[in-house]
Amino acid sequence: MNPLVQGLITIVIGVGGCVGYFYLSNLVVDHLIFPAKGKNAGRNINRANKVRPWLFLFPAIFALGLYLVYPVVGSFWRSLFNRAGTDFIGLGNYMALAASDEFRTAVLNNFLWVLFVPAGATAFGLLAAQLTDKMRWGNVAKSLIFMPMAISFVGASLIWKFVYANNADIGLINAVREALGASGPIDVLQIPFWNNFFLMVILIWIQTGFAMVILSAALRGIPEETVEAAVIDGANPFQIFFKIKVPQMMGTIVVVWTTITILVLKVFDIVYTMTGGNFGTQILPSYMMAYMFRDDGRATAVAFVIMLIVLPVMIWNIRQARRELR
Amino acid sequence: MTGLTLTDIRKSYGSVDVIHGIDLEIQEGEFVVFVGPSGCGKSTLLRMIAGLEDITGGTLKIDGETVNDIPPSKRGIAMVFQSYALYPHMTVYDNMAFGMRIAKESKEEIDRRVRSAAAILQLEPYLDRLPKALSGGQRQRVAIGRAICRDPKVFLFDEPLSNLDAALRVATRIEINKLHESMPNSTMIYVTHDQVEAMTLADRIVVLSAGHIEQVGAPIELYNRPANLFVAQFIGSPAMNIIPAKIESAGAQTTVTLTGGKSVTVDIPTDPAESGKEASFGVRPEDLTVAEGDDFIFEGEVALAEQLGEVTLYYIEGLVKDQPIIAKMPGNHPSRRGERVRFTAGRETLHLFDAAGQTYRRSSDG
Numbered sequence: 001m002n003p004l005v006q007g008l009i010t011i012v013i014g015v016g017g018c019v020g021y022f023y024l025s026n027l028v029v030d031h032l033i034f035p036a037k038g039k040n041a042g043r044n045i046n047r048a049n050k051v052r053p054w055l056f057l058f059p060a061i062f063a064l065g066l067y068l069v070y071p072v073v074g075s076f077w078r079s080l081f082n083r084a085g086t087d088f089i090g091l092g093n094y095m096a097l098a099a100s101d102e103f104r105t106a107v108l109n110n111f112l113w114v115l116f117v118p119a120g121a122t123a124f125g126l127l128a129a130q131l132t133d134k135m136r137w138g139n140v141a142k143s144l145i146f147m148p149m150a151i152s153f154v155g156a157s158l159i160w161k162f163v164y165a166n167n168a169d170i171g172l173i174n175a176v177r178e179a180l181g182a183s184g185p186i187d188v189l190q191i192p193f194w195n196n197f198f199l200m201v202i203l204i205w206i207q208t209g210f211a212m213v214i215l216s217a218a219l220r221g222i223p224e225e226t227v228e229a230a231v232i233d234g235a236n237p238f239q240i241f242f243k244i245k246v247p248q249m250m251g252t253i254v255v256v257w258t259t260i261t262i263l264v265l266k267v268f269d270i271v272y273t274m275t276g277g278n279f280g281t282q283i284l285p286s287y288m289m290a291y292m293f294r295d296d297g298r299a300t301a302v303a304f305v306i307m308l309i310v311l312p313v314m315i316w317n318i319r320q321a322r323r324e325l326r
Numbered sequence: 327m328t329g330l331t332l333t334d335i336r337k338s339y340g341s342v343d344v345i346h347g348i349d350l351e352i353q354e355g356e357f358v359v360f361v362g363p364s365g366c367g368k369s370t371l372l373r374m375i376a377g378l379e380d381i382t383g384g385t386l387k388i389d390g391e392t393v394n395d396i397p398p399s400k401r402g403i404a405m406v407f408q409s410y411a412l413y414p415h416m417t418v419y420d421n422m423a424f425g426m427r428i429a430k431e432s433k434e435e436i437d438r439r440v441r442s443a444a445a446i447l448q449l450e451p452y453l454d455r456l457p458k459a460l461s462g463g464q465r466q467r468v469a470i471g472r473a474i475c476r477d478p479k480v481f482l483f484d485e486p487l488s489n490l491d492a493a494l495r496v497a498t499r500i501e502i503n504k505l506h507e508s509m510p511n512s513t514m515i516y517v518t519h520d521q522v523e524a525m526t527l528a529d530r531i532v533v534l535s536a537g538h539i540e541q542v543g544a545p546i547e548l549y550n551r552p553a554n555l556f557v558a559q560f561i562g563s564p565a566m567n568i569i570p571a572k573i574e575s576a577g578a579q580t581t582v583t584l585t586g587g588k589s590v591t592v593d594i595p596t597d598p599a600e601s602g603k604e605a606s607f608g609v610r611p612e613d614l615t616v617a618e619g620d621d622f623i624f625e626g627e628v629a630l631a632e633q634l635g636e637v638t639l640y641y642i643e644g645l646v647k648d649q650p651i652i653a654k655m656p657g658n659h660p661s662r663r664g665e666r667v668r669f670t671a672g673r674e675t676l677h678l679f680d681a682a683g684q685t686y687r688r689s690s691d692g
Contacts, residue, residue, distance in 0.1 A: 225408075225409050225411030226413055226414070229411040229412075232403065234397075
């Protein structure tokens, strides 16, 4: 069938379906369930009006329930079953997680990620926003810093694989080491504990652009007079930045920080691509990926744990963002 | 002792000159108002004194010391901004204490100065509040309090009342006046476009236009003896009526012919060489009265009458192109709309300007 015709039919069915739903459902409520006549006419009208808002809300509630609530409940339910999904094992998967060394490593590493990536990205973003503000080439610099945002996590990881390559002819780090006279290349991704930080650098590199864009808008929103008043009060540039500008942007900084925190708890691509979770670099999302399709019970249990960790951050984030809008 | 000396102060942005050489002396304890239309450079001049704008040329001395290259905080100035410029994340107390904390004053000294400024401005109940919990008038008082805490030699006010509503503006104006009286050694420079503020607050007014000084003088002096057409029309509301004229005979008294053919003799001496030249004849709306009989300055049809109770304004159109002549008379008068009315004014209230807009001085002016 002609795609144009298909589109038209979709529109007609969609819009017609909506109109039809609202018309018919109101008709049913007003005439069949609570008819506005007979001895209970007044009471029926009141009842129909109490029901009516729910008629309008129903499609949205239904769609959200189907696509958001059902997966959460379904995942939780699935996490209570064994690998094949045949036997109910209660909290068995969660017990197994608690007993697993790898899971504990993942939680610890994830804790480090949550600590350092949002802090790093926000700090660098703030720095970039302040340094490029009102500068002649500021917009060019900003575009460059923002560019990594346009690269997929896997793509960015591949770029950094070159930077970290265990070969002085390819890897930037080893090239610098060789230039400084160090003997032989090293693989930074295999240095225990510190390799986690080399992976975090990638996400910081990507997210700095995001933080910078939001924060430089906030920086522009600071009334110039407050800065001038501080100049007259004798504040030096550092005092102006930390005591006048940053406090006035605090709301935005919190939103940026929590947004990146939520992202950190979801990104598995970087670890998955760079080390596959080896050498002690596992984090929760990549740990979950490691079990996906092999042991869905275990994987959904990890997913549920991640959701529980993200939830409070998310609630705080949304509250803060709403306060900013006011 | 001299408070402030400006010598040939200039400001350019690239090739655009905005201030063209200002020379001005301000005495210690004086209240000086910079007034002028939008874009005349009054705020720029104030910001140059504050040190927020670089001085392109000339020297600025505060208390005898050249301060061109001294940072704002070391110039002994404090500034009150139009938008208050309070730090929104700090309480009233912290707003006033910020400068002293930067200067590493002792806690006791900070507390003493904040509390005494708060007492002067009746801000004591609000010290723990954030600026957003204050009204506009209270915020501006906090901004003034912050300036007082700096204990400056010179206070700079940049249109501090513009963001307030009419009633509050009058009240705050009176407060600023009292503040000046209570600190007789503090020099104050105040920028406004509102001539009522200028007239009521100033010891001396500096009228600026297009980056240069038109006239400096006491408010009443500017009103009675404007140096030129610009000042004449800028000071006073409604503005002075200007009628194009031609000098018929010059001498100890001058006779001019106004547009429309009426001949008027004024007590202003002119050089015989001026005879036959173009001139502008000026008379303030409030000096005009309705003439009885044949002794009048001009005659015209009242196009519109505004009866405000305390005064009545007549708008006479047709005499000067596109510019109604306004007569402002105290008390209630009948509308007289559509009637031809003759107007006159006391001889001593008339003004005469040459073709270049400069005032022909009265002999009594010296």
